[in-house]
Amino acid sequence: MPDAPDGPVPPEADRDARVAAAAEHLRSVVALLRELDLADTPPTAAYRAEEARTDAAL
Amino acid sequence: MRPYELSLADAAKAVRERRLSPVELVDSVLERLEEVEPRLGAYASVDAESARAGARRAEREAAAGRFRPLLGVPVGLKDLIDVAGRPTGAGSRVREGHRARSDAEVTGRLLAAGAVPIGKTRTHEFAYGLITPQTRNAWDRGRIAGGSSGGSAVAVAAGSATFALGTDTGGSIRVPSALNGAVGLKPTYGLVSRHGVTPLSWSLDHVGPITRTARDAALALSVLAGHDSRDPASVPAPAADLLPGPDPDLTGLRVGVPRNHYFDRVDPEVEAAVRRAVARLEELGARTVEVEIPLARYAQAVLHGLVAPEAAAYHEPTLRTAPELYGEDVRLLLEAGARLSAGDHLRAQRARTLMRREWARLLEGVDAIAAPATPVTAVRTGEEGLTWPDGSVESVSDAYVRLSAPANVTGVPALSVPVGRDGAGMPIGMQLLGRPFAEAVLLRIGHAYELAEPGPGIAPVR
Numbered sequence: 325m326p327d328a329p330d331g332p333v334p335p336e337a338d339r340d341a342r343v344a345a346a347a348e349h350l351r352s353v354v355a356l357l358r359e360l361d362l363a364d365t366p367p368t369a370a371y372r373a374e375e376a377r378t379d380a381a382l
Numbered sequence: 383m384r385p386y387e388l389s390l391a392d393a394a395k396a397v398r399e400r401r402l403s404p405v406e407l408v409d410s411v412l413e414r415l416e417e418v419e420p421r422l423g424a425y426a427s428v429d430a431e432s433a434r435a436g437a438r439r440a441e442r443e444a445a446a447g448r449f450r451p452l453l454g455v456p457v458g459l460k461d462l463i464d465v466a467g468r469p470t471g472a473g474s475r476v477r478e479g480h481r482a483r484s485d486a487e488v489t490g491r492l493l494a495a496g497a498v499p500i501g502k503t504r505t506h507e508f509a510y511g512l513i514t515p516q517t518r519n520a521w522d523r524g525r526i527a528g529g530s531s532g533g534s535a536v537a538v539a540a541g542s543a544t545f546a547l548g549t550d551t552g553g554s555i556r557v558p559s560a561l562n563g564a565v566g567l568k569p570t571y572g573l574v575s576r577h578g579v580t581p582l583s584w585s586l587d588h589v590g591p592i593t594r595t596a597r598d599a600a601l602a603l604s605v606l607a608g609h610d611s612r613d614p615a616s617v618p619a620p621a622a623d624l625l626p627g628p629d630p631d632l633t634g635l636r637v638g639v640p641r642n643h644y645f646d647r648v649d650p651e652v653e654a655a656v657r658r659a660v661a662r663l664e665e666l667g668a669r670t671v672e673v674e675i676p677l678a679r680y681a682q683a684v685l686h687g688l689v690a691p692e693a694a695a696y697h698e699p700t701l702r703t704a705p706e707l708y709g710e711d712v713r714l715l716l717e718a719g720a721r722l723s724a725g726d727h728l729r730a731q732r733a734r735t736l737m738r739r740e741w742a743r744l745l746e747g748v749d750a751i752a753a754p755a756t757p758v759t760a761v762r763t764g765e766e767g768l769t770w771p772d773g774s775v776e777s778v779s780d781a782y783v784r785l786s787a788p789a790n791v792t793g794v795p796a797l798s799v800p801v802g803r804d805g806a807g808m809p810i811g812m813q814l815l816g817r818p819f820a821e822a823v824l825l826r827i828g829h830a831y832e833l834a835e836p837g838p839g840i841a842p843v844r
Contacts (some may be wrong), residue, residue: 346718350690354722356683357729360736367731368585368738 385410386541387840390455390598393544397444397454404440404454407544408433408498411456415500415542418843423517424527424537426461426471428501436498443496451605453496458543460534461502462509463589464578465489472580473507473516473530475707476700486578487610488547488589495605500543503533507712509549509582510693512557512782518763520562520841521808525760528558528782530582534592535562541840545593545602551582552685553756553786555590556798560755560811563800563838565828566592567599570818571793572617574603575610583692584615585731586685586790594837596799596828600624603821624822626829633667635827636748643678644753644785644813647770651804656754656812659801659831663752666830671748676740680733681787682780687730688791690719734791741792745817750827755798755811757781789815797824800837809838 385407388396396402412430419425433456440454461471464482466489471477485493492499506514506529514532519525520539527536531548535558538546548555550568559566567590574589581587591602604625609618639660645653664670694701697708697716705713745751758768761778768776776784789796795818798811814824 342714343717343721346714347721350686350718350722351726354683354687354690354726354730357680357687357726357733360677360680360729360733362729362732362736365732365735367728368734 386414386544388544389595390452390545390593390601391595393455394452394601397440398449400444404437404444404498405434407454408437408456408500411500411542411544414540418540418542421518421523421843422520422536422540422542424503424533424540424542425458425501426473426504426533427469429468430500433498433500440496440498450494450496451601452492455497456500456544457492457497458501458503458534458537458546459489459499460531460546460548461505462549462580463489463547465499465502468502470580471502472509473505474709476704482578484578487575487612488606489578491605491608503531503537503543503546505533506530507709508580508693508697509551509554510712510715512553512779514558519760520843522760522806525762525808526561528561528760530554531592532558535559535564535566538562538564538592538594539841540843545591545598547589548592549579549582550588550590550786550790551586551689552783552790555588555592556755556786556796556811556813557782559592559798560800561760561809563803563809563841564592564594565596565599565800565837566590566798567603567821568789568796569603569607569821570619570795572615573619573819573821574606575608575613575616577610577612581696583689585688585692588790595832596797596825597626597832599797599828600626600825619819622819622822624825626826630826630830630833631667632663632827632830635668635750635823637663637668637670637827638673638744638748638751639670640675640751640753641672643675647772647774647776648754648757649759649804652754652756652758652810655802655804655810656752659812659835660752662831662834663827666834668827673744673748673751675788676744677737678788680737681791682783684730684733684737684791685783685787687722687726688734690715691722691727694719694722737788738792741788741794745794749816749820749823751815753813753815754785755813756785759804759806759808759810785813794818795821795824797828799828799831801835803838
């Protein structure tokens with residue numbers, strides 16, 4: 325995971341800059357995936373129209 | 383041998399054969415805990431009174447000849463796992479005053495099997511980190527425990543729990559297990575219910591056992607695995623006999639040894655130990671095959687593309703109302719995650735589909751893959767970065783996630799087993815990865831290996 329050192333909470337303006345930098349780092353890590361040709365590949369998120377029954381016998 | 387030193391399998395057997403009373407077993411573990419805990423900080427809370435009451439109940443059952451598979455065996459639960467009426471602290475000030483209304487599914491399964499919870503083990507805050515800074519390594523208190531299930535791994539390694547549960551989103555079972563000389567199993571995604579376990583990332587979270595042997599992991603998993611409709615990822619897996627036989631034979635088993643990714647930027651001592659262990663597997667009958675890991679360079683990007691926005695979404699309400707309650711490192715990760723676009727999140731999900739497809743193809747050719755669990759052993763507390771011989775610099779957390787991420791993204795089972803120690807005496811872990819729901823194969827390999835090369839045993843904790 326991207327690191328951030330522990331320590332006292334910095335003042336707000338500094339915080340905003342740190343969050344922006346961390347977000348930019350994260351975006352740059354994830355941007356690697358733009359190299360992939362995903363074509364028609366669907367996402368993995370699963371959805372079923374029927375909610376699973378809690379009494380299902382399995 | 384004192385009762386706290388017994389493996390889960392041996393303790394359960396001794397109780398079943400009436401050679402050991404659950405009261406003696408729980409008392410021994412609690413005494414060991416009192417001795418080592420001030421030096422380790424593995425537990426967020428210990429409930430000795432309730433554990434002793436549980437031990438007495440177990441003793442009455444044993445006296446009446448009623449036996450359950452884990453009767454009287456002390457277990458530590460990562461402090462993300464609900465136990466009815468107790469706080470789930472999640473290593474965070476955000477959870478002050480929390481009280482779980484009911485048991486997590488895994489807690490219920492352990493209790494039904496007769497296990498005795500003795501306390502909640504420390505986690506990196508909300509499982510969002512690989513360090514667990516509150517806890518010290520069982521083999522060297524100047525080094526990190528690893529995380530996020532650091533408390534569980536340290537307790538098992540030190541003998542202050544006979545076994546424990548952890549969670550693994552990006553290595554959080556395998557990393558601390560490897561760093562403390564324990565066995566850690568991240569089961570196939572969906573095999574063990576997460577109901578009642580605080581999420582980090584719904585699409586990547588797994589719950590699994592941390593033990594001192596692969597045989598123990600098999601016993602624990604037999605109790606933990608099963609369908610639960612309250613966890614949308616839970617699948618009714620085919621019933622499998624997980625317990626390895628007394629004399630496991632690896633003849634004919636094809637073990638893949640990666641030629642890319644898993645041995646890149648790995649400490650030479652770690653690489654040597656894992657290659658020696660692979661050679662041992664060959665001596666035990668396995669046939670090794672060199673394999674190419676597909677899409678390896680994208681695994682961490684997929685992992686972060688899923689974890690960051692999902693964790694940010696889960697924590698959004700508290701991050702808005704009480705951000706100061708989070709530790710600075712976790713708060714920053716959560717706030718940054720909230721800024722990732724939906725497009726990035728979906729791209730990670732679609733890339734995950736590709737990885738699953740390619741890994742399925744890879745695993746058609748081999749029964750398991752053997753690789754280092756972590757590129758380095760436990761680093762010294764406070765160390766934040768690693769410089770590799772090729773000049774590249776990597777954060778400690780990124781290094782620990784790097785070899786763990788593929789199994790989280792693909793959902794395949796991954797077992798970490800100890801394969802010796804480095805020159806500084808720190809444990810080294812080998813990771814065995816397999817086909818979905820083929821835990822039995824990994825556990826058989828792990829057990830065959832530990833019969834030939836036993837693990838490090840209980841850490842002396844000086």
